[in-house]
Amino acid sequence: AGGSPAGAKAEPPGPSVIDLGAQSGRWAAFQERHRLSCEEAARLLLDAYEYRGLVKHRGGCHCGAVRFEVWASADLHVFNCNCSICTKKQNRHFIVPASRFKLLKGADNLTTYTFNTHCAQHTFCKTCGVQSFYTPRSNPDGYGIAPHCLDDGTVQTIITEDINGKEWEKAVREHKTIRDMSKP
Secondary structure, three states, X not given: OOOOOOOOXXXXXXXXXXXXXXXXXXXHHHHHHHOOOHHHHHHHHHHHHHHOOEEEEEEEOOOOOOEEEEEEEOEEEEEEEOOHHHHHHOOEEXXXXXXXXXXXXXXXXXXXXXXXXXXXXXXXXXOOOOOOEEEOOOOOOEEEEOHHHEOOOOOOEEEEEEEOHHHHHHHHHHOOOHHHHHOO
């Protein structure tokens, strides 16, 4: 008693309401402009990320106060820079556009160190001191993500490229793709 009649299909759950925050206006305009239902727009977005071969990586600092997610390839192109700060911190990172990065928690637990041009924003956890991501000088419109701060299970391979940060201007000028890595 109280169940579905024999042979009847279960109804899918009703549509859930998703709070898009500040993006709700953009989402509605996008749907209207392209004449898409909410499901069609969501499928388009998901297909675009899956088509690009991106996976969602999650990570954070050592103590867990700072957590983030980032959409990137499972095969990471990591830079090993020899500039003064990267050498001291053993900073290795891959670059993503800001649109593919989301801070999940810990904004109030981050502090920032800058020097020289003050363009790079070296953010780190106030509690454990780990820099799991930062804003690189080469790509101020994106993020440099520390691959060793990602949770296990989503990275397939890491290819490391040395970059001569001791001669930063020359290295970035001569590099064929670094500035484009933070473009959507």
